[in-house]
Amino acid sequence: MEEDIKSIIEQFVDYLLPELTPYETSLYLYLLRNSFIKNGAGEIRVGKRTIAIGYGKGSRGEKTNYAHVSKILRMLEEKGCIKVGDANRDGTLYIVSLPKDILLVAEKIASLLPQDTEEDYFNDPEKRREIFERDKWICQYCGEKVSPENATLDHFIPQSKGGKHTKENIRTCCLICNGIKSGKTYEEAAPFLLKSIQERKTRSHK
Ligand SMILES: [Zn+2]
Incomplete structure (x- = not known):
């Protein structure tokens, strides 16, 4: 598992980080932290309120609002980092992709493979x-x-x-x-x- 986390972080920093805005980065890391890194599963069911709390306040200390969180979640979904599943009273289901499974990253890794x-x-x-x-x-x-x-x-x-x-x-x-x-x-x-x-x-x- 430690080895896994090492490669997850390496792939994240090397290939995914350049593709994300700072907001997307922190939200993705928050979701990753509470799925793979917490229990090895790629899923997390959580309410936007909880995300907004965990995700923290903006740089100027203003409260993170739901609309903002929703927008960042949508961007992450567009970039293939997460899939948004069904919602129930416990929250919304998010399927979090590991960096290597995100198309953007997989393509970069493939294109950078040295010509043998x-x-x-x-x-x-x-x-x-x-x-x-x-x-x-x-x-x-x-x-x-x-x-x-x-x-x-x-x-x-x-x-x-x-x-x-x-x-x-x-x-x-x-x-x-x-x-x-x-x-x-x-x-x-x-x-x-x-x-x-x-x-x-x-x-x-x-
Ligand atoms: Zn000839």
Whole structure:
């Protein structure tokens, strides 16, 4: 549990805090304190009056009013930090999301994951060679033999469409095919590749 709280706080400070206003921050922390941190459950049923008391007074000491609390709760719900459930005489049910389960945070964490350098088959010279060997120094589009002098690597799914430097996405390619395929998906490039292959065949038969 301590380890959990440590990572909750880290994820909160690193990823969620920049997205929240100070009011939203204190209300979210109040709800988190009384759900996960209190009893490990993601739910809390509480009345707005209790929230207003627990949540404290404004910086100038004025009383926190219900309308204000309601507005902040709505903002937290819009940002995916909480879900507001049913209300009964014991209060309203709030389902509190942990930072890592909030879409805003999950997206940030995913986008910040380092590109696995182990998996960089495009820039790492040794890994490039591994691909050429795997493909037996043959262009994967036209079937021509390539040499260490003119061999290139192509992203099967182009980088512009999210293709990564992974083993699966990197293919041996001759200069001509790479010039044609560059930036295109295979479907987009296929007619041009085919045309070029036919032209090259005709020329070599002359
Ligand atoms: Zn080729």
